[in-house]
Amino acid sequence: xxxxxxxxxxxxxxxxxxxxxxxxxxxxxxxxxxxxxxxxxxxxxxxxxxxxxxxxxxxxxxxxxxxxxxxxxxxxxxxxxxxxxxxxxxxxxxxxxxxxxxxxxxxxxxxxxxxxxxxxxxxxxxxxxxxxxxxxxxxxxxxxxxxxxxxxxxxxxxxxxxxxxxxxxxxxxxxxxxxxxxxxxxxxxxxxxxxxxxxxxxxxxxxxxxxxxxxxxxxxxxxxxxxxxxxxxxxxxxxxxxxxxxxxxxxxxxxxxxxxxxxxxxxxxxxxxxxxxxxxxxxxxxxxxxxxxxxxxxxxxxxxxxxxxxxxxxxxxxxxxxxxxxxxxxxxxxxxxx
Amino acid sequence: xxxxxxxxxxxxxxxxxxxxxxxxxxxxxxxxxxxxxxxxxxxxxxxxxxxxxxxxxxxxxxxxxxxxxxxxxxxxxxxxxxxxxxxxxxxxxxx
Numbered sequence: 001x002x003x004x005x006x007x008x009x010x011x012x013x014x015x016x017x018x019x020x021x022x023x024x025x026x027x028x029x030x031x032x033x034x035x036x037x038x039x040x041x042x043x044x045x046x047x048x049x050x051x052x053x054x055x056x057x058x059x060x061x062x063x064x065x066x067x068x069x070x071x072x073x074x075x076x077x078x079x080x081x082x083x084x085x086x087x088x089x090x091x092x093x094x095x096x097x098x099x100x101x102x103x104x105x106x107x108x109x110x111x112x113x114x115x116x117x118x119x120x121x122x123x124x125x126x127x128x129x130x131x132x133x134x135x136x137x138x139x140x141x142x143x144x145x146x147x148x149x150x151x152x153x154x155x156x157x158x159x160x161x162x163x164x165x166x167x168x169x170x171x172x173x174x175x176x177x178x179x180x181x182x183x184x185x186x187x188x189x190x191x192x193x194x195x196x197x198x199x200x201x202x203x204x205x206x207x208x209x210x211x212x213x214x215x216x217x218x219x220x221x222x223x224x225x226x227x228x229x230x231x232x233x234x235x236x237x238x239x240x241x242x243x244x245x246x247x248x249x250x251x252x253x254x255x256x257x258x259x260x261x262x263x264x265x266x267x268x269x270x271x272x273x274x275x276x277x278x279x280x281x282x283x284x285x286x287x288x289x290x291x292x293x294x295x296x297x298x299x300x301x302x303x304x305x306x307x308x309x310x311x312x313x314x315x316x317x318x319x320x321x322x323x324x325x326x327x328x329x330x331x332x333x334x335x336x337x338x
Numbered sequence: 339x340x341x342x343x344x345x346x347x348x349x350x351x352x353x354x355x356x357x358x359x360x361x362x363x364x365x366x367x368x369x370x371x372x373x374x375x376x377x378x379x380x381x382x383x384x385x386x387x388x389x390x391x392x393x394x395x396x397x398x399x400x401x402x403x404x405x406x407x408x409x410x411x412x413x414x415x416x417x418x419x420x421x422x423x424x425x426x427x428x429x430x431x432x433x
Contacts, residue, residue: 122433133396137432140390141409150408153401154431167401175405184398 054285055107057278058248062105107248111217119162127158136163138171146172165218180212189213189224198231207246229253238266255283261317264307268324271331273304280310290314304329353378357389357414358422368394372406372425374414389414392428404428 085093139150151163151171163171173183187193189210197206207228214221229250232238241247254260260283267276284293291313296306304325311321356377363369370392375385390406397403406429421429 127431134401135431136401136403138403138405140405140407142407143409152432160431160433167399170399171403171405174403 054252054282055248057282057285058107058251059105060278061251061275062107062243062245062247105243105245107245108211109216110249110252113219113222114165114215114217117162117164117168120159121152121162122160124158124160127154128156131156136167136171138175140175146176169215169218178212180209182213185213185220189220191227194224194227194231198228201237201240203228203232203237203240204244204246207241207244225249226253233259233262236262236266238263239270251279251282255279255286258283258287258314261315261321264311264315265317265320265324268307268321268328271328273328276307280306283310283314350376350378355386355414355417355419356422357411357419357425359392359424360385370394372428374410374419377420387414406432 133156135154137150137152137154141149149168149172151168152160153163153167154160170183173181186209188197188206194206197203207225210221210224214224232240232250233254238250241250251263254263260279263279264276267273267279280292280296284290284296287293292310295309295313307321307325311318311325315321353376355374357372357374358381359370360373360375360382361368361370362382371388372390372392373385374387374389375383379385387410389410390404392402392404394402411429
């Protein structure tokens with residue numbers, strides 16, 4: 001049977017996201033690093049961000065809304081192209097689309113803040129007073145990775161020291177410019193301006209800009225991300241990030257600080273039971289000493305029971321979650337009855 | 339001795355390779371390129387290789403930015419290039 005498939009304007013059924021999730025199942029996914037640097041977020045005892053199991057859970061929760069992932073980026077206007085395909089070709093095309101979408105959903109790494117560099121290489125008192133300004137020397141050898149480049153500063157008082165991280169980033173951007181990065185970080189990343197961005201609901205755009213501009217372990221990157229996640233959690237706008245690559249990072253942040261209640265309620269409202277269970281599993285992986293983790297391990301609970309145990313022991317907004325669960329169960333009952 | 343048999347169209351008598359500054363930029367805005375060239379060439383003329391740059395005016399953070407391609411510098415110094423006075427001073431600063 002021939003079926004019309006337009007690329008960009010939808011004949012893809014919304015059911016596809018659930019089907020796709022079932023299809024790829026336990027496909028292993030590792031969050032790859034952005035630029036240089038190992039994606040090793042973790043302390044040895046607790047599970048780290050880059051662990052297989054953690055990544056699987058986070059990826060399952062991110063969801064795969066093809067519409068949103070391939071939402072057209074603003075380019076020049078072209079009329080949509082229509083192709084005439086058979087059923088088999090349509091499936092092939094959707095499969096390829098899923099592959100590409102998985103590429104786009106690779107999560108940026110979550111790392112600890114980097115230590116400030118404070119290393120003096122030489123102190124030459126006889127150079128004091130010969131110049132009035134600092135000299136910054138950068139090693140331009142093409143084959144050294146940016147992390148290992150020598151960037152040193154000779155101060156007017158004769159001290160030769162290694163450059164700070166901000167100076168390093170600036171110099172590397174001047175000599176080896178990367179697309180999407182400015183030499184001086186844009187003013188929009190200051191706190192007072194972030195508020196304006198959040199009011200316009202453009203969390204995803206600002207996070208993309210932040211990834212392009214800063215290194216994943218710089219304090220600015222971490223600060224911007226934390227502010228964004230806090231704002232989303234305060235206004236319960238979880239759906240803005242749902243099918244993007246930032247969702248995993250947000251969930252990681254919330255679970256580490258035990259602020260998962262709003263997210264739970266949101267998931268239950270949208271009937272995403274699998275996501276709720278994976279969220280609670282992740283919580284137990286990260287906080288194995290809490291009450292609900294022990295009970296879950298003893299009883300080997302699944303599904304709705306797990307949620308109920310979790311809600312009783314861990315959450316602050318118990319009432320809301322109970323209400324949401326009741327509503328969901330009633331909806332399930334009516335749908336199975338009819 | 340003309341070094342390296344480089345394919346210069348100008349034949350020289352004598353002369354050697356130097357690492358020196360070539361001046362570029364606009365009026366009241368100098369910009370130096372650190373360059374390995376034949377000593378008999380014009381200051382801003384054809385050079386063998388560019389090894390870096392120096393901006394003598396301080397930027398908004400009060401720094402004078404300089405870049406040096408250390409690997410190629412070592413190569414040329416190994417081939418026996420000489421340094422001009424200002425180039426010596428610049429390379430002496432980072433040690």
